[in-house]
Amino acid sequence: MRTVTYVANNDVTLLESGSTYFPALLAAIDSAKHEILYETYIYAEDDTARAVTDALIRAAKRGVKVRVLADWFGTGNRVALRLKEEFCAACVHYRMFNPWFKRGAARSHRKIAVMDRQVAFVGGINTNDDNLHDYEPHAPLPAPRWDFAVRVQGPLVAEIHREAQAQWTRAGHLPLVRRINLFREMRKQPAALGDHPMRAAFVVRDNLRNRRTIQRAYLQAIGRARKRVLMATPYFAPGRKFREALCQAARRGVDVCLMIGVGEFRMQDAVASSFYPQLLAAGVRIVEYRKTQLHAKVCVVDDNWATVGSSNCDGLSLFVNQEANVVVRDAQFAGTLARQIERGVADGVQVCLDDLRQLGWVRRCGHEMAYLLYKMTMRVVAIGYA
Numbered sequence: 001m002r003t004v005t006y007v008a009n010n011d012v013t014l015l016e017s018g019s020t021y022f023p024a025l026l027a028a029i030d031s032a033k034h035e036i037l038y039e040t041y042i043y044a045e046d047d048t049a050r051a052v053t054d055a056l057i058r059a060a061k062r063g064v065k066v067r068v069l070a071d072w073f074g075t076g077n078r079v080a081l082r083l084k085e086e087f088c089a090a091c092v093h094y095r096m097f098n099p100w101f102k103r104g105a106a107r108s109h110r111k112i113a114v115m116d117r118q119v120a121f122v123g124g125i126n127t128n129d130d131n132l133h134d135y136e137p138h139a140p141l142p143a144p145r146w147d148f149a150v151r152v153q154g155p156l157v158a159e160i161h162r163e164a165q166a167q168w169t170r171a172g173h174l175p176l177v178r179r180i181n182l183f184r185e186m187r188k189q190p191a192a193l194g195d196h197p198m199r200a201a202f203v204v205r206d207n208l209r210n211r212r213t214i215q216r217a218y219l220q221a222i223g224r225a226r227k228r229v230l231m232a233t234p235y236f237a238p239g240r241k242f243r244e245a246l247c248q249a250a251r252r253g254v255d256v257c258l259m260i261g262v263g264e265f266r267m268q269d270a271v272a273s274s275f276y277p278q279l280l281a282a283g284v285r286i287v288e289y290r291k292t293q294l295h296a297k298v299c300v301v302d303d304n305w306a307t308v309g310s311s312n313c314d315g316l317s318l319f320v321n322q323e324a325n326v327v328v329r330d331a332q333f334a335g336t337l338a339r340q341i342e343r344g345v346a347d348g349v350q351v352c353l354d355d356l357r358q359l360g361w362v363r364r365c366g367h368e369m370a371y372l373l374y375k376m377t378m379r380v381v382a383i384g385y386a
Contacts, residue, residue, distance in 0.1 A: 004217050004327060006199040010154030012328050014308065014336050015123070018130035021149045022048060025113060025121055028151075029055040032115040036066045037164040039112040041074035041310070043083060044128035046138070052127050053083075057090040066092045067168050071108045072099040074126070095171045097322075105381050106207055108171075109310050109317065110324040111149065112164050120160040122202070122326045123149025124297045124310050133293070143292035146344060148337075150308050150326050152200070159202045163324070198330040205311060205323040212384065214311045214325055215318045219245050221301040225254045230341045231299040232289070234261035236272040237314040237374060240386045243275060247282035257285040259345055261294030268314075270370035280353050287348035294344070297325075298337060306334040315374070319382035 015021040029036060029052075036059055043049055060066045068087060072080050080096050087094035097108035113121040128134065130144040152160065205214045215238075222229055222245045229249055236258065250256040258279065262269050276286060297313075300306045309325025311317040328334065356364075378385040 004201045004203055004213070004220075006201045006327075006329055007155045007159070008197070008199045010152060010156045010198045010200045012154075012156075012198055012200050012326065012330070012333055013151045014333065014340070015121075015125075015149045015151060016340060017144055017147050018048060018125060019144065021121070021123070021125050021147075022051065024151055026051060026055050028113070028115045028119050028121070029059055032059050032064050034064060034116050035114075036064055036116075037069075037112070037114045037161065037168060038067065039069045039108065039110050039164060039167065040127045041071045041107065041109045041111060042126035042128050042134060043070040043075045043079065044126070044132075044138075045079055045082075046129040046132060048129040049127045053086070056092055057087075060090055060092045068092060068094045069097055069108065069168055069171055070094075072096040073101075073107050074109070095168065097171050104207075105320060107316075107321045108167070109321040110167070110204075111310050112160065112324055114157065114161045114164050117157060117161045118153065120152045120157045121149055122152065122160065122310075122324055123147070123308055124295055125149045141292045145293045145295050146289070146291070147295040148298050148308050148340070150328075152326060154198075154200075156200050156202055156326075163202065163204055167322070198328065198333065200329070201327045203307075203309075203325045203327055205318070205321070207320075212318075214309075214323055215239075215242060217307065217325070217327055218242065218299065218313075221299075221305045221307075222246060222249050225249050225256075225301045227302045228255040228257070229299070229301050230257050230259075230338055230345075231313070232259040232294065232296045232341050232344060233313040234264065234294050234297070235268050235312045235314040236260045236275065237268070237371075238318055239315070239384070242313065242318070243278065246284055247279060250279075250283035255285070256283070257287065257341075257345060259287045259289055259294070259341065259348055262288045263290060264293060267370055267374075270367045271374045274367040274371035276351060276356055277353075280351070280356070286351040287345050288351060289344055289348045291347045296344075298341060300334050300338040300341060302334075304329055304331045304334050306330075306337045308337070315378035315382050315385045319378065319385045
């Protein structure tokens, strides 16, 4: 199993939601001179996506090699085909990830952009409008979607570029021998460079060499926690090891605060609710975020460990889909992200054991049935979920 390898001397900047992320992204695209690699799960048809498309096409017209990889399922077949037509006409190289599930159930849930091997963006923000729901009919949200990404400069960009280039290659028509050689090449670990600020690592999840890398990074950080664990996730349905790690941390006196997005999918809300009794009994604080769609996948442990990325804390992200996170070991960055999460906690609604006792038996049974159905589904599509 691959370990998390940190490289030093990076500049990692936290970007909150699309209002901060897209201006930085567009500026980097417009400044690119040689190459752009762009990956996204959802590529919408709205003004925000239009601005990104126009910037990528402008880059291609000035001679930049632009490669765009959009997930077929997340983007939707109709939009994916329209993008293919438009990008091909503009000399933008374009591929869809796993159309019609030809290569299994896994989706590319990653959100990555790399420009000229000098700057990279990684996080949870799709190519769509913050003010609209992700899926049809794209109704307005009560407030802008809450999400995060990071802009990375420094030695870590080389590893992000290497991974993005490999993903692009794998998504194409690759002969078996070349596919095996690529697998062997990607098994090589990046060199750990120094121990000075800012230390950061690029952590991905796939179904071959990195099956549990992201979960392992979380479990190691939570297992070593001494003061606090602040976590925000849209969907909470991890396996037993993850849930027990949070409970054990709380039992040994760590302030564990878990903020979960609710209101998007009733089934998902029911599954998450089935874990509340165990978590609350162990001392985990649970906060439901209802202000708008919570899409952030972020965590801070103690004073110097933080992660921002695409991986939810559920079975699909931890055991099925292709994901990408940046892990940062830096007190200033961790403090900045912690303040943002705390602001979200202040906007949320805390769940108490008394609230659970007031639920009727029908609803409690519904939560348990939802979890059992989810668990059976995950055991069919995901190796390792328990």
